[in-house]
Amino acid sequence: MVFSNISKEYQVKKRQNNSFLNFFNRDYEIKSALKNVSFQIKKGEIIGYIGPNGAGKSTTIKIMTGILKPSSGECYVLGVNPMENRMQFVKRIGVVFGNRSNLMWDLPVIDTVYMMKKLYSIPEEVFLTNLAELTEMMDVEDLLQIPVRLLSLGQRMRCEIIVSLLHNPEILFLDEPTLGLDARSKIAVHQFIKKVNEKRNTTVILTTHDMNDIQALTSRVIIIGKGSKLFDGEFRAIKNKYKSTKKIRLEINQVDQINSVATQIKQQFRPNNMTVIANEIGVEISKEMGSLDDFIQFISKKKIIDNYQIRSLNIDEIIARYYSELDI
Numbered sequence: 001m002v003f004s005n006i007s008k009e010y011q012v013k014k015r016q017n018n019s020f021l022n023f024f025n026r027d028y029e030i031k032s033a034l035k036n037v038s039f040q041i042k043k044g045e046i047i048g049y050i051g052p053n054g055a056g057k058s059t060t061i062k063i064m065t066g067i068l069k070p071s072s073g074e075c076y077v078l079g080v081n082p083m084e085n086r087m088q089f090v091k092r093i094g095v096v097f098g099n100r101s102n103l104m105w106d107l108p109v110i111d112t113v114y115m116m117k118k119l120y121s122i123p124e125e126v127f128l129t130n131l132a133e134l135t136e137m138m139d140v141e142d143l144l145q146i147p148v149r150l151l152s153l154g155q156r157m158r159c160e161i162i163v164s165l166l167h168n169p170e171i172l173f174l175d176e177p178t179l180g181l182d183a184r185s186k187i188a189v190h191q192f193i194k195k196v197n198e199k200r201n202t203t204v205i206l207t208t209h210d211m212n213d214i215q216a217l218t219s220r221v222i223i224i225g226k227g228s229k230l231f232d233g234e235f236r237a238i239k240n241k242y243k244s245t246k247k248i249r250l251e252i253n254q255v256d257q258i259n260s261v262a263t264q265i266k267q268q269f270r271p272n273n274m275t276v277i278a279n280e281i282g283v284e285i286s287k288e289m290g291s292l293d294d295f296i297q298f299i300s301k302k303k304i305i306d307n308y309q310i311r312s313l314n315i316d317e318i319i320a321r322y323y324s325e326l327d328i
């Protein structure tokens with residue numbers, strides 16, 4: 001897949017304060033959603049495409065799936081322009097949007113399954129093999145006869161993914177596939193996507209705000225912010241950047257001494273972040289502020305510190321930190 005110097009501009013109506021005038025307003029302004037974005041994705045890769053709200057992720061997916069035409073640049077998916085020969089192209093891709101359903105709401109799941117068979121002209125043999133394999137892998141045999149509206153969110157999402165894979169797509173686009181799922185359903189979805197990728201060499205393009213999805217599924221991430229590509233590489237590299245940053249929580253047994261301890265920490269270690277709430281001090285220490293050993297020595301000498309906990313940044317904190325450093 002080649003995404004080359006892609007820009008996308010939307011025309012949006014200029015807003016007026018008066019909603020009546022807004023109705024007649026014909027002034028437009030240009031909103032730039034993607035600015036010269038380029039990347040390539042190889043067959044069989046799983047890519048995490050991430051960025052904060054409004055960064056341009058959905059716009060990218062819409063261009064890659066042929067729903068939107070870029071304002072400039074070139075996009076080739078599976079060697080073809082996704083806007084051309086749509087009927088042939090859509091038979092080669094699968095799409096799951098976490099906030100939109102491909103299933104027919106009032107009918108049992110199996111009805112959508114048969115509709116897909118017809119829509120994608122899936123040969124009988126391929127269809128039966130895929131249906132048996134996918135339903136077993138995703139453990140949804142018992143759900144197929146149930147009307148979609150009666151399924152839980154997790155059950156529905158498992159069915160959505162199966163339906164998107166019946167026609168053996170070469171690329172699977174997943175937009176927030178674990179949105180609203182509980183921890184167990186998320187793990188089931190992760191394991192399934194991994195299995196499909198390994199077994200069928202399906203390329204997976206995953207957009208998500210859930211860093212656990214990224215952690216579980218991808219090694220390569222592309223980060224987009226304010227329409228520009230800001231990072232393309234190993235997710236591990238971002239995690240390593242914050243390896244030495246530790247969050248420490250101290251419990252003080254003499255609350256009247258807490259401000260004096262906090263002041264000493266501030267003077268000696270100059271932490272970026274420090275919070276004092278009730279009998280607890282929260283501090284963030286990184287390599288640049290002195291070694292963790294020095295800090296532990298400092299607290300071990302303080303008799304009024306009852307208890308302390310040290311932890312690394314969790315994955316959400318790492319990515320939030322990275323976004324704020326990139327100013328997106």
Ligand SMILES: Nc1ncnc2c1ncn2[C@@H]1O[C@H](COP(=O)(O)OP(=O)(O)OP(=O)(O)O)[C@@H](O)[C@H]1O
Nearest residue numbers: 010011012031033052053054055056057058059060
């Ligand atoms: N049809 C449209 N008309 C005008 N502006 C749009 C349109 N679609 C998206 N935008 C704007 O383009 C920018 C990128 O939007 P996009 O939906 O691609 O972001 P996103 O990264 O998918 O965000 P989110 O994580 O919130 O879904 C945003 O500023 C958005 O307001």
